Amino acid sequence: MKKHNTLRLGTLSFLFAIVVFVVLVITMMIIAFVIFALFRLGILTRIEQPNILLPVAVLALSSILIGTVISIIVGRRPMKQIDEFIKALNSLANGHFETRIDAGKNGVAKELIDSFNTLASELQNTEMLRSDFVDNFSHEFKTPIVSIRGFAKLLKRQDLSDERRSEYIDIIIDESSRLAELSTNVLNLAKIENQNILTDVKPVNISEQIRTCILLLEKKWINKDLYVGADFGEFVCPANEELLKQVWINILDNAVKYADKRGLIEVTIRQDQNTLYVSIKNTGSEISAEMQKRIFDKFYQGDTSHSSEGTGIGLAISKKIVDLHNGAIRVSSGLNYVVFTIELPLA
Numbered sequence: 530m531k532k533h534n535t536l537r538l539g540t541l542s543f544l545f546a547i548v549v550f551v552v553l554v555i556t557m558m559i560i561a562f563v564i565f566a567l568f569r570l571g572i573l574t575r576i577e578q579p580n581i582l583l584p585v586a587v588l589a590l591s592s593i594l595i596g597t598v599i600s601i602i603v604g605r606r607p608m609k610q611i612d613e614f615i616k617a618l619n620s621l622a623n624g625h626f627e628t629r630i631d632a633g634k635n636g637v638a639k640e641l642i643d644s645f646n647t648l649a650s651e652l653q654n655t656e657m658l659r660s661d662f663v664d665n666f667s668h669e670f671k672t673p674i675v676s677i678r679g680f681a682k683l684l685k686r687q688d689l690s691d692e693r694r695s696e697y698i699d700i701i702i703d704e705s706s707r708l709a710e711l712s713t714n715v716l717n718l719a720k721i722e723n724q725n726i727l728t729d730v731k732p733v734n735i736s737e738q739i740r741t742c743i744l745l746l747e748k749k750w751i752n753k754d755l756y757v758g759a760d761f762g763e764f765v766c767p768a769n770e771e772l773l774k775q776v777w778i779n780i781l782d783n784a785v786k787y788a789d790k791r792g793l794i795e796v797t798i799r800q801d802q803n804t805l806y807v808s809i810k811n812t813g814s815e816i817s818a819e820m821q822k823r824i825f826d827k828f829y830q831g832d833t834s835h836s837s838e839g840t841g842i843g844l845a846i847s848k849k850i851v852d853l854h855n856g857a858i859r860v861s862s863g864l865n866y867v868v869f870t871i872e873l874p875l876a
């Protein structure tokens with residue numbers, strides 16, 4: 530491989546030298562012709578020389594020789610950079626997204642190298658997200674399918690008591706709902722990703738919407754013995770009702786999922802002149818500063834062991850929806866608490 534690269538570098542340098550050589554030959558020939566013509570026409574007559582052809586030929590040949598040697602020496606450096614660039618591009622094309630070029634101090638080349646390095650790190654991030662997605666996705670999809678198949682097989686047995694039969698049917702219903710929820714989330718993400726304008730904007734009673742979402746998740750938070758505080762007045766804000774509902778469900782679902790058992794969830798709403806602020810706080814383990822930077826990325830999950838349900842798209846969808854509303858979503862966390870704050874413009 531190294532020999533191959535040295536060979537290519539040699540070829541590139543040689544080609545560059547040939548180009549310079551040809552240019553020099555042509556230039557010298559033109560100069561020689563012009564000088565010769567000037568003498569012939571009697572315009573240049575002051576230089577006393579028995580044979581003008583000789584000095585012109587010497588001048589031309591020595592220029593060619595010197596020029597070619599210099600171009601070989603000078604050409605090696607840019608050629609080496611181009612060669613490095615080609616090597617890095619090939620390596621990137623072969624899937625080595627960790628490839629980077631050492632940015633020297635050269636002006637134009639530095640800009641090119643910086644762009645290359647940015648491109649490579651973007652590709653590396655996308656690749657990481659893609660592989661995270663495949664890992665999570667195959668796990669999340671496979672688990673309910675395997676359990677549905679298992680319990681459906683068990684249902685075929687004749688000796689099953691009615692109680693067992695109904696228990697297995699309940700499991701199948703739960704697992705298929707999980708599958709449906711998962712597919713809906715992925716489809717929602719794909720849909721929202723391609724949306725750039727917010728439609729169907731009308732005044733929405735945010736307080737009512739949040740109370741409904743809390744009730745929707747009642748089974749989950751009662752199972753964990755959580756206390757949910759939602760003591761706020763009525764707040765109205767222009768929004769797309771259906772989309773915004775997904776935000777509350779996602780953030781509240783996370784609060785329930787990640788709160789410690791017998792913990793606390795508290796929703797507060799306030800507004801100033803231009804903005805509505807909704808804060809959803811839960812007790813539970815802290816989200817580190819490092820994690821806070823990544824939780825809004827698609828398919829990112831803090832827990833890579835897949836012990837908690839989900840695919841890591843809830844917050845990505847929520848952020849996109851809040852962005853469409855020209856709002857902002859922020860997270861802050863400390864010892865034993867996490868708060869998500871959503872800001873929505875009132876006009």
Ligand SMILES: Nc1ncnc2c1ncn2[C@@H]1O[C@H](COP(=O)(O)OP(=O)(O)OP(=O)(O)O)[C@@H](O)[C@H]1O
Binds near residue numbers: 830
């Ligand atoms: N309230 C919270 N407390 C602690 N960690 C949280 C909280 N909300 C989100 N996270 C972290 O952020 C990650 C991304 O959240 P997100 O809602 O996007 O995905 P998910 O809940 O894992 O899966 P999904 O929402 O697709 O079911 C979570 O995996 C978790 O590590």
Ligand SMILES: [Mg+2]
Binds near residue numbers: 779782843
């Ligand atoms: Mg979630």
